Amino acid sequence: MPVSFCGLALDHPIVNGSGTFDALAAERAFGRTALHAAFPFSAYVSKTITLVPRPGNPPPRLWETATGLVNSIGLPNKGVEAYLADDVPRYATLPVPLITNVMGATGEELAEVTAAVGDRPEIAAIELNVSCPNVATGLDIGAVPAELEAVLRRVRPVTAKPLIVKLTPNTADVALCAQAAEAAGADAVSLINTLRAVPLQPDGSGARWLGGRQGGLSGPAIRVVALAQVAAVAERVGIPIVGMGGVQHGRHAADLLSVGATLVAVGTESFRDPIAGARIAAELSALAAGA
Amino acid sequence: MPVSFCGLALDHPIVNGSGTFDALAAERAFGRTALHAAFPFSAYVSKTITLVPRPGNPPPRLWETATGLVNSIGLPNKGVEAYLADDVPRYATLPVPLITNVMGATGEELAEVTAAVGDRPEIAAIELNVSCPNVATGLDIGAVPAELEAVLRRVRPVTAKPLIVKLTPNTADVALCAQAAEAAGADAVSLINTLRAVPLQPDGSGARWLGGRQGGLSGPAIRVVALAQVAAVAERVGIPIVGMGGVQHGRHAADLLSVGATLVAVGTESFRDPIAGARIAAELSALAAGA
Amino acid sequence: MSVHQSGADPHSAIPRGEDGRTLAPFGRRRALVVSTRTVGSYVLLELADRDGPPADPGQFHMLATQQHWGAGEDERPFLPRAFSPMGSSGGHLWFMLEDVGPGTHRLATLKKGEALWVSGPFGRGFHSPETVHVEARSVSGDDPALGDRGGPRPILVAGGIGLPPIIDWSRRLTEQGTEATMLLGFRDAAHAQVAASFATAQLATDDGSAGHHGYVTELLAAELDRDQHAVVYACGPGPMLEAVRRLVSERDVPTELALEAGMACGYGACFGCVVPLKDGGYARVCVDGPVMAAGDLAPVPAH
Amino acid sequence: MSVHQSGADPHSAIPRGEDGRTLAPFGRRRALVVSTRTVGSYVLLELADRDGPPADPGQFHMLATQQHWGAGEDERPFLPRAFSPMGSSGGHLWFMLEDVGPGTHRLATLKKGEALWVSGPFGRGFHSPETVHVEARSVSGDDPALGDRGGPRPILVAGGIGLPPIIDWSRRLTEQGTEATMLLGFRDAAHAQVAASFATAQLATDDGSAGHHGYVTELLAAELDRDQHAVVYACGPGPMLEAVRRLVSERDVPTELALEAGMACGYGACFGCVVPLKDGGYARVCVDGPVMAAGDLAPVPAH
């Protein structure tokens, strides 16, 4: 099921969700040869990169629910400079195009990271994670359509590469945010990111479990929410959509495609099954063949 | 575990979520005597009532997920006049106080229903369901703090009864909405209502399953989201909170209380176990005794 | 509506509601699997339900297993499932199941001794032929059309998994001295196998592999041609019930349909299980039904 | 860091990574339960894992049952769980489990013939005493402190469910001609029962119901008093590892700790399983560990 997305010719519509597959760690665990021979995704989305290195949140970082995962990883990364120097050359040897996910605490910072990443030929497209809170309003930049549009107008000109805006689902009307992104020149939107969630200690103390205090819910629990948001966005924008949230089987991917997504990202399911992406792509193509 | 809430002395902190327990239907199924002898809730919250009767949405109205339920019931009700004439006298014989949940398509309509309900001595408190969409913005009234405050300023003066504002969870920052409610004179807030969700036909056609096209997700799947929202609200308002969302066990109720709720509502779990409310109240009191 | 519940056992002290229905104990209770048996395409399940009353024919129970309810291939079921017993007495319940999805699959693979959560009996069961006739015709009980047989002839129509309440109702009628005409429709012979013990029943299969080749409603039309004064009871999938509803409304035959609908609660709490009514609006299958007068209904939805 | 993996079987063709670790087959695979046995407070589980390589001692696998993973009392588990085998060879894996929550409970109730999803072996296992010594001291391999016994004496310390990788490591050391001192700590005699076959091991229990009354770290302190040139390997709960870490850092003893952490993936994908490092930042237990040099670690978190 080859698919074209923002000018990229991809073998199938299944990519990974940012932050849910570390290709370099996977090389260490499974071996480079095995990983490259059966790479599960048609493009590789790297974990969010920021201007300066971040250690991430103190543990615990994970909380399991009956059909989901709450994470509070805190975007650990080596910073854009080390990312470009150390990781990008290695990602460039992967058999699929590289999409780099970036974030900034301000529009300025986001533009700076985007520009740095945009210079690199190994990078096929850039995904902007706009879920960081605005210090003034306390709201996520990405949750307020006008603020989102202003930030993107600042970032858009710094690169000619395709820009994918990863929307936050924690908003009143995600389609308004998608429209703002489209208006500001985004080439695509991706959604959904995780739903804000707070697990407590199981001991009944009422204290929070996560070192980062709050986290985000992913996995099958959010699948119907993802469908609602992707469908709402598809009804209002013309740019392509990367749909994600709780995808475990080809049928789930097909559902996201049927409400308007062009690509589907797999996140949490890869934790349960390292080659989930490949399995889902195969199931999807079997469904398409059967239809 | 007696508890005081908006001037009501309640036997324990467990009430029902609006629209998830029909006391009159339960009388038909279990018998009046049995129901009243072991009424599971310390106050009874009736299903949302509107000015004019509504038939509700066409079926199918239900979609099951692994740990949740998506419903698109569409607020069927006989309208406020018939509710006051037929149902309230019968609810008044329940062994617990009656809280009536009302909704209006405009501030005007909400004020009218609230005033009518406010006249009746059998009704102990009024819950305002503010999840209806504003025709102009397309956003739920309750999702926009300023709009919410304006509506409540219109409704607040029409009754002296305690007003509980049931917030929508489909918003960027529910605590801002809670602050708006408090500023406009709400006596309490309740949350969370269901998360917007769209299930599709299982046949792969991509068509929507629900007669009402979109629905709301409830049940264990949303528990950690409810905790996040209740905790966020508790950090910013002084009025009492009715917390709900996926409560199945006393531990879950205790968790909501520990992050700041005064009462806890049980919804979807009552569908699995008709006396879930009583069981959860007992488990909660055992936990409190053990602590 | 009638307050007579013709299924009533006169010498029982079972609590009944105002409309005569057998009331469910408040809450859910544990029941154990006594036996299971596969017959053709169906599974028969016998439960020991010491704390529950026998059901009126046409009532139903909500079932969930105590262990491993969910987390199979697609991780459902989460909610309990509705099933009408094919018999209930002496603290035992007999169910007949078709494995059509995760909930019925789990129930169909239960083993002796495993525990279930049971609530019910819920809803309104079938009403006596006299009551149905009188209600439908809005006439008094001594309408001459009732004839000298003590009432109109009951024709019982079951399609596939609609069989259990029909079996229960035919047994109850027999106990009360009324012989019913049984018309049973199945997909094919494998599904029809379960009907082998009903020697007197007429059979139809969609593929003709047993009995009449065609729909059970064709058998019904023929029966109604023979008898103007019949009363019809039917249970089966939506499309079959809709075919019955049309047939009996054209011919103005007093009829009760036992409906199905996706349910979350079974006791009127969720407003999820509705069917559209002829005069507008909806009724809840779980408290207003599952047995409803055909004349009150709009076209029956397919699911 | 060393590229020597002392557990390496020289005549095997198992794919190894750049740092010497045994690589996991890419994906997850089915494995069947061959046998289960309860010993005191633990369950021993033997799996036939034909498609997996034997693990280096200290590596781990991610396990989930194929059926009914989740939907028990609290509806978890959803994710697979990490377990270090106590042995692996000939396509078989041996695990020792403690039922502490929904995942281990489900695994502990597995029956012969049931199927699991297995991935792994993951992570870095233990390194030879020489390697650990040389790395910690930053000296060359002919450091006189290594003595004439061919290397420093390994002291293996296990607390409770930390036993499996320690058993596997001691067996591997024995195969290579090195006898290790074994110090085993348990809560009580019921938990200690599983150690009965290790005749030469020293035992401690928290409640004194078997062996030394007190913590296993007390036994370790005594051993270190006797031998300045030991190398320590420890596995157990966070607080025990932290006690070991403090003891060996005060005394400057080369030590490897096999850590635990809540994990979602096991192969470095989620960044969820971190432990704080002495020099700031975090390491992922699943790819950078689970075996890590004590000297690299900040205080070990309790969970």
Ligand SMILES: Cc1cc2nc3c(=O)[nH]c(=O)nc-3n(C[C@H](O)[C@H](O)[C@H](O)COP(=O)(O)OP(=O)(O)OC[C@H]3O[C@@H](n4cnc5c(N)ncnc54)[C@H](O)[C@@H]3O)c2cc1C
């Ligand atoms: C009053 C009554 C009596 C009944 N008596 C019997 C009986 O005696 N014997 C018997 O075998 N059955 C009986 N049924 C039907 C039985 O309840 C259903 O077959 C059962 O609920 C199916 O559950 P499942 O999990 O196996 O399949 P599901 O997959 O849950 O249900 C199958 C149907 O639901 C739809 N569906 C699929 N996925 C979902 C979803 N996620 N959420 C909602 N709907 C979905 C499908 O389109 C399909 O039509 C009765 C039903 C009622 C209402």
Ligand SMILES: Cc1cc2nc3c(=O)[nH]c(=O)nc-3n(C[C@H](O)[C@H](O)[C@H](O)COP(=O)(O)OP(=O)(O)OC[C@H]3O[C@@H](n4cnc5c(N)ncnc54)[C@H](O)[C@@H]3O)c2cc1C
């Ligand atoms: C490398 C490694 C090797 C291991 N080897 C073994 C072994 O050989 N044998 C063995 O028995 N165990 C071993 N463990 C530990 C084992 O993985 C855990 O005991 C198991 O994961 C517990 O799962 P559970 O579902 O039974 O309990 P859970 O309840 O999931 O886990 C128990 C712990 O998690 C916390 N917790 C409770 N609820 C949640 C939640 N919802 N989300 C997140 N955390 C929660 C609790 O505080 C408790 O500390 C190993 C762990 C690692 C990392």
Ligand SMILES: Cc1cc2nc3c(=O)[nH]c(=O)nc-3n(C[C@H](O)[C@H](O)[C@H](O)COP(=O)(O)O)c2cc1C
């Ligand atoms: C452990 C974890 C880490 C994540 N890290 C990132 C990240 O760094 N950047 C980002 O944009 N999204 C991140 N996400 C969100 C996912 O990319 C995805 O949007 C979300 O998990 C929903 O998909 P899923 O349900 O398939 O997991 C992360 C999700 C998880 C579970």
Ligand SMILES: Cc1cc2nc3c(=O)[nH]c(=O)nc-3n(C[C@H](O)[C@H](O)[C@H](O)COP(=O)(O)O)c2cc1C
């Ligand atoms: C079937 C159903 C009907 C509901 N109807 C209403 C309603 O009429 N008014 C309202 O304010 N909330 C309604 N709710 C929302 C619940 O009161 C509650 O906020 C939500 O279900 C979360 O709680 P739970 O997870 O315990 O079910 C309904 C929920 C369900 C599942």
Ligand code: FES
């Ligand atoms: S199933 Fe809930 S109202 Fe009928």
Ligand code: FES
């Ligand atoms: S468990 Fe996922 S990174 Fe270690």
